[in-house]
Amino acid sequence: MALIEIENLSVVFPGGVRAVEAVSLSVGARESYGLVGESGSGKSTILRAICGLAPVSSGSIRIGGEVLRRDRSFAARVQMVFQDPYASLHPRHTLDRTLSEPLAIHGLGDADRRVVQALEQVGLPASFRFRYPHQLSGGQRQRVAIARALMLEPEILLLDEPTSALDASVQAEVLNLLARLRAERGLTFLMVSHDLAVVDHMCDRVLVMQHGRAVEELPRAALAAAQMQTDYARSLFEASADRML
Amino acid sequence: MTLLSVKNLRVTFDTEAGRVEAVRGVSFSLGRERLGIVGESGSGKTMTGRSVLRLIRPPGRIEADAMEFDGQDLMKLSERQMRALRGPRIAMVMQDPKYSLNPVMKVGAQLMEGLRQRDRLGHAAARAKAIAALEAVQIRDPARVMEAYPHELSGGMGQRVMIAMMLIPNPDLLIADEPTSALDVTVQAEVLKILDGLVRERGMGLIFISHDLRLVARFCDRVLVMYKGRVVEELAAGDLLQAKHPYTQGLLNCLPRIGGDRQPLPGLDRNAEWAR
Numbered sequence: 001m002a003l004i005e006i007e008n009l010s011v012v013f014p015g016g017v018r019a020v021e022a023v024s025l026s027v028g029a030r031e032s033y034g035l036v037g038e039s040g041s042g043k044s045t046i047l048r049a050i051c052g053l054a055p056v057s058s059g060s061i062r063i064g065g066e067v068l069r070r071d072r073s074f075a076a077r078v079q080m081v082f083q084d085p086y087a088s089l090h091p092r093h094t095l096d097r098t099l100s101e102p103l104a105i106h107g108l109g110d111a112d113r114r115v116v117q118a119l120e121q122v123g124l125p126a127s128f129r130f131r132y133p134h135q136l137s138g139g140q141r142q143r144v145a146i147a148r149a150l151m152l153e154p155e156i157l158l159l160d161e162p163t164s165a166l167d168a169s170v171q172a173e174v175l176n177l178l179a180r181l182r183a184e185r186g187l188t189f190l191m192v193s194h195d196l197a198v199v200d201h202m203c204d205r206v207l208v209m210q211h212g213r214a215v216e217e218l219p220r221a222a223l224a225a226a227q228m229q230t231d232y233a234r235s236l237f238e239a240s241a242d243r244m245l
Numbered sequence: 246m247t248l249l250s251v252k253n254l255r256v257t258f259d260t261e262a263g264r265v266e267a268v269r270g271v272s273f274s275l276g277r278e279r280l281g282i283v284g285e286s287g288s289g290k291t292m293t294g295r296s297v298l299r300l301i302r303p304p305g306r307i308e309a310d311a312m313e314f315d316g317q318d319l320m321k322l323s324e325r326q327m328r329a330l331r332g333p334r335i336a337m338v339m340q341d342p343k344y345s346l347n348p349v350m351k352v353g354a355q356l357m358e359g360l361r362q363r364d365r366l367g368h369a370a371a372r373a374k375a376i377a378a379l380e381a382v383q384i385r386d387p388a389r390v391m392e393a394y395p396h397e398l399s400g401g402m403g404q405r406v407m408i409a410m411m412l413i414p415n416p417d418l419l420i421a422d423e424p425t426s427a428l429d430v431t432v433q434a435e436v437l438k439i440l441d442g443l444v445r446e447r448g449m450g451l452i453f454i455s456h457d458l459r460l461v462a463r464f465c466d467r468v469l470v471m472y473k474g475r476v477v478e479e480l481a482a483g484d485l486l487q488a489k490h491p492y493t494q495g496l497l498n499c500l501p502r503i504g505g506d507r508q509p510l511p512g513l514d515r516n517a518e519w520a521r
Contacts, residue, residue, distance in 0.1 A: 037429075038430075038431055038432065039399050039400070039428075039429050039432075040399060138286075167285045167286050167456055168285075168456055168457075168458070168499050168500055168513075169285055169495070169496065169499050169512070169513035171499070172499035172500070172501075172510035172511070172512065172513070173512065175501065175510060176509045176510055179507075179509065180509075194429040194430065195501075196430075196503055197501045197502055197503050197505075198501055200501065200504065201501035201502070201505055201507055201510075223503065223504075224503055224504030225504075235431070236430065236431070239430035239431050240430050240503065242459040242460070242462070242463055243459065243500075243501075243502060243503045244502060244503045244504060
């Protein structure tokens with residue numbers, strides 16, 4: 001059975017902007033699923049709707065067969081990593097405070113050990129523990145955002161363009177980190193990117209979106225072999241043809 | 246014909262922690278062509294671009310043996326003369342629309358400001374020209390965008406607004422700092438087409454600063470690869486993907502590929518010797 005099941009999801013913002021229209025998708029446990037499309041296609045909005053950051057106007061989202069309840073147990077199962085590590089960390093909280101806050105909220109003890117372990121897991125030295133975000137580079141910050149998302153040991157990570165704010169070499173490091181963590185912890189990824197090469201590298205299946213609608217779902221092999229059925233998916237692929245090199 | 250020639254450019258910051266050399270002896274010349282500058286963040290590519298406009302604030306210092314634009318020595322011009330060059334002759338598209346547009350001014354007013362002040366156009370004429378500039382960068386609903394504040398635009402729209410603003414005075418040299426990194430591939434292709442047209446038809450010179458090597462390889466004519474404030478390799482853009490220098494090769498190898506083998510991506514080797 002699918003771990004994430006989205007049926008006919010629509011998101012309409014106040015003011016009438018229809019960001020997502022009747023999108024259905026399902027992601028199996030331990031699968032890595034990608035959402036691609038141009039900006040404004042609604043791909044990030046789907047992640048935000050799962051988290052409760054965007055209104056679900058109609059349709060349903062089920063996690064592990066249960067209709068979504070956004071309470072503490074949800075946070076322990078599903079976590080999100082945002083695009084811009086410069087904006088997603090509290091500028092006046094040390095890494096220690098950022099990483100231990102979810103533990104305090106969920107009443108988990110042993111914060112000391114868990115924070116040090118979390119830093120080590122994402123490849124940051126323990127000496128960074130009492131630093132502030134402005135003392136870190138973009139790649140280091142994104143590592144902290146990943147560490148924070150993993151503090152509650154969730155099954156599902158929602159990744160919203162996790163490397164598009166980073167340099168190529170730093171992107172490689174962060175993608176390697178995500179792939180390793182997924183293998184070690186059996187995580188399920190739902191990942192948004194506008195870079196087809198990143199999605200191809202990370203994901204088993206890809207959903208192409210345009211204007212809030214699902215256009216075409218492609219297994220990874222079909223993407224690499226350019227076996228798409230719709231014109232839009234093909235044009236997106238052709239615009240990214242240099243990513244094959 | 247050489248539009249810009251830079252010899253031994255150095256940018257130095259005297260900070261409390263000591264002297265930081267952001268650019269260390271960069272030389273290049275530019276004709277009416279597309280010159281790409283690539284490198285990691287911190288390699289000095291943005292500082293090189295800003296130096297041409299002398300847009301580096303103290304404690305930063307710009308030094309060069311020569312920096313000549315269209316027969317004028319940029320190092321010797323007064324601040325007033327520089328101001329006359331910035332915009333009409335040399336324009337720069339900055340990296341981040343979030344920080345480069347005025348957040349409390351409508352987009353239309355920002356686009357029209359230069360037209361009214363510099364070109365002394367009336368309100369209606371300035372407005373018409375601003376709308377035409379937005380249409381030229383493929384903004385679908387220019388009248389709405391004119392009335393919007395920057396926070397109401399997506400990153401890609403903001404980026405296109407900045408490009409439109411810089412192209413209004415028809416500069417001879419455009420320095421574009423990551424002009425398309427906030428755009429998705431389809432819009433990116435449109436913006437590149439606009440820039441390409443300006444180089445071909447109007448003979449504009451373009452310095453295209455980017456960390457996207459594949460994009461630079463297919464779009465530019467020549468490429469400078471920068472590392473730690475120095476140019477480590479200069480080559481024709483068509484040869485970029487077969488670069489010889491280990492640093493350039495490293496930058497290429499750490500990119501994921503469509504249809505790649507999904508093995509962990511190789512890290513980037515850095516060797517301080519390369520920047521000597």
